[in-house]
Amino acid sequence: MxxxxxxxxxxxxxxxxxxxxxxxxxxxxxxxxxxxxxxxxxxxxDIKTMERLQYLEGLEEDLKLIAVAWARTLTDSGERYDLEDVAAEFGVDLDDDED
CATH class of the missing domain: 3.40.1620 (YefM-like fold)
Structure with a gap:
């Protein structure tokens, strides 16, 4: 502008x-x-311009989220892991209530 x-x-x-x-x-x-x-x-x-800017900011945020989702979709190998297996790999006890 x-x-x-x-x-x-x-x-x-x-x-x-x-x-x-x-x-x-x-x-x-x-x-x-x-x-x-x-x-x-x-x-x-004017308020019309302000509302338009706020609307565009919302669209910008949506576009960022779509880009991340698309990138994840394109790079997804399809391989999935069980939470228990990952926890075991890192030595985390999921039954431990200590926080």
Whole structure:
């Protein structure tokens, strides 16, 4: 996303303009990037944009899970192990209640 220099505002200028004006600008679809010490620290966006970003974050998480599942499916040899056999291999007593 390209940032228009007209949509960059310092914290000081944002404070001087007031929340009401910034919210009004955002509700009109203007995205403002707030800078502090010459670094972008926040964005002021309309609620529709915020909801879209949250939706996309959810899709991103789903995509990561699908990628892991797919990779596991592709590399699965089909061989399975009993829990008891694995525990015995590592010397773990499954009947031991010590924790």
């Amino acid at each position: 390209k940032i228009d220099t007209n949509d960059v505002i310092s914290v000081t200028d944002a404070s001087a303009q007031g929340v009401s004006k910034l919210v009004s600008e955002a509700s009109k679809g203007r995205h403002l990037v707030v800078f502090k010490n010459n670094q972008p620290v926040a964005a002021i966006v």
